[in-house]
Amino acid sequence: MNLPAGTAKKAYVTRMFTGLSENYDLVNSICSLFIDHTWRIRAVRALGKASRGLVLDLCAGTLPLSFAFLKRARGTIVAVDISEGMLRTGIRALHRKYRPDRLGAVCGDGELLPLKNQTCDGAMVAFGIRNLADLDKGFRDVYRVMRPGARLVILEFSRPGNPLLAFPYRLYLKWILVPVGTLLTGDRDAYQYLVKSIEAFPAPEEVAGKLRKTGFSNISVIPLTGGIVTLYTAERI
Numbered sequence: 001m002n003l004p005a006g007t008a009k010k011a012y013v014t015r016m017f018t019g020l021s022e023n024y025d026l027v028n029s030i031c032s033l034f035i036d037h038t039w040r041i042r043a044v045r046a047l048g049k050a051s052r053g054l055v056l057d058l059c060a061g062t063l064p065l066s067f068a069f070l071k072r073a074r075g076t077i078v079a080v081d082i083s084e085g086m087l088r089t090g091i092r093a094l095h096r097k098y099r100p101d102r103l104g105a106v107c108g109d110g111e112l113l114p115l116k117n118q119t120c121d122g123a124m125v126a127f128g129i130r131n132l133a134d135l136d137k138g139f140r141d142v143y144r145v146m147r148p149g150a151r152l153v154i155l156e157f158s159r160p161g162n163p164l165l166a167f168p169y170r171l172y173l174k175w176i177l178v179p180v181g182t183l184l185t186g187d188r189d190a191y192q193y194l195v196k197s198i199e200a201f202p203a204p205e206e207v208a209g210k211l212r213k214t215g216f217s218n219i220s221v222i223p224l225t226g227g228i229v230t231l232y233t234a235e236r237i
């Protein structure tokens, strides 16, 4: 498959995640051997004191990062996702398992956030920025809604630098993740998109450069699990 770009990517991603929404959490956990929970806990911890205030969960999906936050932090969440189906699945779980009064969910575009300037004490995104049609635009809009001094935390897939890990990881993506994801969801295209989007995504130094260009400072880039995932933190000036 060829990766879509621009508005075609936005439409494709919205349709794809809406189709996956019922199975997303289970498949995600199986394909990451349940390590994804620990990555999200790291992300919530990285928010520091921002976690006591109002925090944006961008590309919130079925709300797994919001739930990690509700369990471990005291603040409130505004969760934004472009797929209403993903949010609806998350909201059903929210009412079953958590206190819904600490979370508000809005269906909207992360590149044109339905929030006023400088409203959030923190912002977090897990496995979402790779799916934005225009990453620079997304970073600019997150910056706009953050208060001065607020912290941004990002989790995103990356490619391990060590060749001893890079080769088996590529084999895992192609020969395990795609077939298992396809078997569990019936959507081969979605898992081919996942692999291609990981392969095509800018390297961590380039992502950090984009954050710097947006105006963020104190940027840190921390590889997790051998660099399969990268945790970024940055502060709005």
Ligand SMILES: C[S@@+](CC[C@H](N)C(=O)[O-])C[C@H]1O[C@@H](n2cnc3c(N)ncnc32)[C@H](O)[C@@H]1O
Pocket: 010, 013, 014, 017, 018, 028, 058, 059, 060, 061, 062, 063, 064, 065, 080, 081, 082, 083, 086, 108, 109, 110, 111, 125, 126, 127, 128, 131, 132, 133
């Ligand atoms: C891989 S899921 C991540 C969900 C969740 N954050 C997690 O930790 O698993 C990516 C999400 O990004 C959302 N998304 C993609 N493009 C978006 C955009 N332009 N604005 C808001 N959400 C978007 C998708 O609908 C999907 O729910």
